[in-house]
Amino acid sequence: MDETLAEFFRRTILKIPMTEMMTILKTWNFLSENQLQTVNFRQRKESIVQDLVLLCEENHASLNDAAHLDIIYTQFHRHQKIWDVFQMSKAPVSFRDAEENSVWIRIAWGTQYKKPNQYKPAYVVYYSQTPYAFTSSSRLKSNLPLLGQALTVASKHHQIVKMDLRSRYLDSLKAIVFKQYNQSFETHNCTTSLQEGSLGLDINMDSRIIHENKVEKERVQRVTQEIFGDYPQPRLEFAQYKLETKFKSDLNGGILAEREEPLRCLVKFSSPHLLEALKSLAPAGIADAPLSPLLTCIPNKGKNYFKIRDK
Amino acid sequence: MPAVVPSLVGTEDALLQQLADSMLKADCTSELKVHLARSLPLPCSVNRPRIDLIVFVVNLHSKLSLQSVEESLCHLDAAFFLGKVAFLATGAGRDSHCSIHRNTVVKLAHTYRSPLLFCDLEIEDFRAAMAQRLVRLLQICAGHVPGVSALNLLSLMRGSENPSLEDL
DSSP states (O other), rough: OOOOHHHHHHHHHHHHHHHHHHHHHHHHSSOEEEEEEEHHTTTTTHHHHHHHHHHHTTTOOHHHHHHHHHHHHHTTTTGSOOEEEEESSSOOOOOTTOOOEEEEEEOOOSSSSOOHHHSOOEEEEEESSSSEEEOOSSGGGHHHHHHHHHHHTTTTSSSSEEEEEEEHHHHHHHHTTTOOOOOOOOOOOHHHHHHTTTOOOOOOOOTEESSSSSHHHHHHHHHHHHOSSSSOOOOOOEEEEEEEEEEOSTTTTTTTTTTTEEEEEEEEEEEEEHHHHHHHHTTSSSSSOOOOOOOOOOOTOOSSEEEEEEE | OBOOOOOOOOSSSHHHHHHHHHHHHHHHHSSSSSESSSSOOOOOTTTTOOOOEEEEETTTTTTHHHHHHHHHHHHHHHHGGGGEEEEEOOOTTTTOOOOOOOHHHHHHHTTTTTOOEOOOSSSHHHHHHHHHHHHHHHHHHHHTTTOOHHHHHHHHHHHHHHHOGGGO
């Protein structure tokens, strides 16, 4: 086996955490049971990897096989990539929801003069029978139009549009575009925390503490529930709002009042779980309920990038 | 003796709850019943006992909490300001999270001629110490400490803790 390929195998296998090693190798299904049994998995990781690479050589593994392994690793670690969402249009579409009819595509970019870079591949996840594709952000932005064209042609669509939606959590992106997020689950942490009140603290049933404003509290819980529902929210890490509007002032003739050019400003909300955080704001007393529709429309509109301009 | 009744007023339920729990654990010779309210005025209730002390809790991290307290103050009977009101500012310890300047609450307390206390309620030991202090304050305001009235206490506290802004 050529040295660069062997090295690629070595590095790809080394990435795999030991706890997942057997599962991933079995999913890959390239090395047989017997072959795997010959490996001593109690050695140091480097030695295990070396043995595995030797086995790959025995089986005359090709670049394709390595790419296949890399895709499987990425499927297991999909959260390590940030995913953009593309929507294609004018196609015969019949929705197949809740079915894992997904195709994972791995693309290593090269040019006329350079061999494809195996270490910086782009990934595309395409759900057949739907107009949606998800791509991991590629560092080579110039390849994006090409990728778009290829996807459109391959899936027999006419046009491809990049949606204003981006997140690390592929499954949440899926839930948002396929509108699958509003299904109630029987028991979940999130619903109980809403019932226990702000910040998930147990409500002290001590009778020496009297809660006034019970009515207001109940109103807040009710409004929050109406807007966010009972179900766990899809997971996003941020929402970004770009503002480009002219300055409006109540005072006559402030310094900025005469300004013709619009003011530009960017507001970004970040959180390990943005929508759950927004959901808990009003019950925690940090914001008034109902929240601004600009925040609550995110899953509905399938957007977490907004541009706000004067009408 | 009737129970002593403080009312804790603030937007952040979790903080009020924790403070109330700490106050119940503090040493208090009288029976304690803590009212928690998000804002004033309180909903109409025939059975509410007389309130001995109102503590307005402002979270320096939240402009909303200050705004809510300012609006609530308008609804309070003037008689309370004779020693039965205190302001408690929390969150000063995490300076980078503060969106309200310390001077803003100092000015607010000065305007209403009431003492201002600082305490990071999220830290258990500080909270316990503050709770004990509030309980002592409460007992005086309820008239359970012979020889000291709420008004006495107010003038005593003003001397050391709240120099007027002109003096600063």
